[in-house]
Amino acid sequence: MPNPTAAMLVIGDEILSGRTRDSNLWYLAGEMTRAGIDLAEARVVGDDHASIVAAVRALSAAHDYVFTSGGIGPTHDDITADAVAEALGAKIGHRPDAMALLKAHYERQGLPFNEARARMARIPDGAALIDNPISVAPGFILGNVHVMAGVPNIFEAMLASVMPRLTGGAPLLSQNLRVMRGEGEIAGEFGRLAADFPDLSMGSYPFQQSGAFGTNLVIRGTDPARIDQAMMRLVGLFG
Amino acid sequence: MPNPTAAMLVIGDEILSGRTRDSNLWYLAGEMTRAGIDLAEARVVGDDHASIVAAVRALSAAHDYVFTSGGIGPTHDDITADAVAEALGAKIGHRPDAMALLKAHYERQGLPFNEARARMARIPDGAALIDNPISVAPGFILGNVHVMAGVPNIFEAMLASVMPRLTGGAPLLSQNLRVMRGEGEIAGEFGRLAADFPDLSMGSYPFQQSGAFGTNLVIRGTDPARIDQAMMRLVGLFG
Structure with a gap:
């Protein structure tokens, strides 16, 4: 059985302007x-409503899981929740469970629970909340779409709480052989080896070191015995 | 007149497997x-033919410029040139001009100009070559699609030779105010300021420092006088 597929949607003007380098x-x-x-x-x-709606619809229809990052904060440019709700045809409002979480948090901090902060309780009807152990404002899961924060440590914490709910397949394993020859020198034999192992994926990644060309050859797959077999052939060719 | 729009297509299993962090x-x-x-x-x-073809078609139709990175080397997983040719309905073969460049390069290096290396001369009919000052194998421009290498220093060198051919608009300028207050505290007034300057784009990016929350407020636009005006208001509010 093939592994489930996923897609990611990164949301934010700051990524496309070059201000921020995405790490999520x-x-x-x-x-x-x-x-x-x-x-x-x-x-x-x-941060454009129509672009988010179109991308969420396309990715949600094509894949088992979709993960979004960015646009769920309190400011006017945080429009992800409303766009995801529209993309999947859900209603959205200030959800009582999210309001309660946020109200308690700001009370503990002695900070006003104002209109902007209440915006972060806008969660689509039927969505499950994703825990945010860092700044409380939750993400959510609507259908197969997992909506998470853009700030990397919050994204990573939210993903950690989501991972146990996902049904994975066989982990993708890889082995790597580093050879001090240019890609063009090993490409012919490497391509023939790849053709002999259609169940594996083989890639080559060139690098330069002290002026010399080298190549990292990577074999990926889910069956460790098959990867070992291919790796032995690879070492025989170039090791 | 609005600025021209562009899209980027990053191609490569190594990005989606997490092996490589894209910087292009x-x-x-x-x-x-x-x-x-x-x-x-x-x-x-x-590295999937149908996925590359579909993405190139969609992006090429929607934007003034498309830039791709990755998949133009000599190995079996380098399939970008053929996919771009198919996406735009062009024929592809070993182009004599690219063959001559590569043949001369490998002769100078004393390396065999073998079949794998000749693969890098597969360039669509009608495409203009993009100079590769680092490892010679050229990129190309077909229609509005600019096909470049994935290795970052080669991508950057190719882009440098492409930039003078592009027709840009007014550069996007930005100013930044760093405030040691949480986003939720400044969101209301910031949103009202943004509404007063619909010709500018304003974004807020939270951070944490020594346990305290702060926010970077960014104003972007093409008219420096308008950005100055908005910045004066912003400094008045939060400076």
């Missing part, structure tokens, strides 16, 4: 690989 | 901002 995609990719979920595609859109 | 999107985003081109969206797909 890279973090999610590693977690998906370990969980045996095939991260099949990712998209980045700005 | 972030680099391109900064260059587009400086050039006055609005990077409107980005996508990441794996």
